[in-house]
Each structure stands twice: as C-alpha cells, then as structure tokens.
Amino acid sequence: MFNRKTLFPLIFVLALALAACGGNDPEPTATPAPAKPTAAVVAVVGDATAGKTVYMGTCIACHGPDAKGVTGLGKSLHAADSEFVRGKSDDELVAFILVGRTPDDPLNTTGVGMPAKGGNPAITEQQLRDVVAYVRTLK
Numbered sequence: 001m002f003n004r005k006t007l008f009p010l011i012f013v014l015a016l017a018l019a020a021c022g023g024n025d026p027e028p029t030a031t032p033a034p035a036k037p038t039a040a041v042v043a044v045v046g047d048a049t050a051g052k053t054v055y056m057g058t059c060i061a062c063h064g065p066d067a068k069g070v071t072g073l074g075k076s077l078h079a080a081d082s083e084f085v086r087g088k089s090d091d092e093l094v095a096f097i098l099v100g101r102t103p104d105d106p107l108n109t110t111g112v113g114m115p116a117k118g119g120n121p122a123i124t125e126q127q128l129r130d131v132v133a134y135v136r137t138l139k
C-alpha cells in the first residue's frame, strides 16, 4: 500500500504539521536574555513554585532559608516586615532585583549591598518573575 512514492509526501505533510504545532511551545527556547529587559518582562507571568527553587539557589545566602533575613546580609522579604516589598508592584520588584542596591545608594537601609540579580548573572527574566511570585507568598 505505501511505496516510496506515497510515503514520502506523507512524511512531508506530517513534518509540516509537527512544525506548525511547535509554535505553541509555552517557553520559547530559553535565551539567556539580559539584553531586552522591560518589554519581555511585562509579558511573562511568574510561577511561585519555580520561584522558590530560584530563591533557594540564589537568594537564600543573604535572605535566609525562611526569607526572614540574615544579620549583616539581606533583610526579611516578608510583606509584614518589608515596606519595600509591600509597596512595590511585581514589575518594580523585578526591576529592583535586576539592578540590586549598592551600599552607597541613598535608598540603602543597612549599608550592605545587594548585588544585581542577587549575584547570579545566569538568572533569566522568567526566573526573576518566578522569584517575585514566590516573594508574594511570604506574608
């Protein structure tokens, strides 16, 4: 029934159909995208579970395992403790984590610096969104 002549066009059509489906991929190939912050950031929605993983890998060192802060390092990120976290939108928190806060920044409250992206240059915009979604779960 299928000889070379019929099989080949069939495979071709299948390949086309598959290629068309590929367009629905929710995470378009993870480009390490430091280049274009705002436009891309706004479109992405954060996932708190993934954000917890980011937190435990990058932020925990200074903000502590419970995100209550570590003396001499990072502060508590719980909404109840941080007016900054309470007062900022998700976009603003993402923008803050992107740049961090130097010790000589007038807004610095501890004299200790927060490195850009929590010191993890590999962190993606999606991961920043995710970690902010996780911070929002801290009451």
Ligand code: HEC
Pocket: 055, 058, 059, 060, 061, 062, 063, 073, 074, 075, 076, 077, 082, 083, 084, 085, 093, 096, 097, 101, 107, 108, 109, 110, 111, 112, 113, 114, 115, 117, 118, 119, 131, 132
């Ligand atoms: C090397 C230590 C360090 C790491 C790692 C770090 N931070 Fe920080 N972070 C700080 C310090 C220090 C401050 C406080 C700066 C100041 O005194 O104003 C801070 C402040 C913050 C604030 C503002 C809190 C406030 O009340 O002003 C947020 C939000 C925050 N960090 C989120 C994060 C997230 C999310 C990560 C992980 C992606 C992270 N930080 C990783 C040191 C760190």
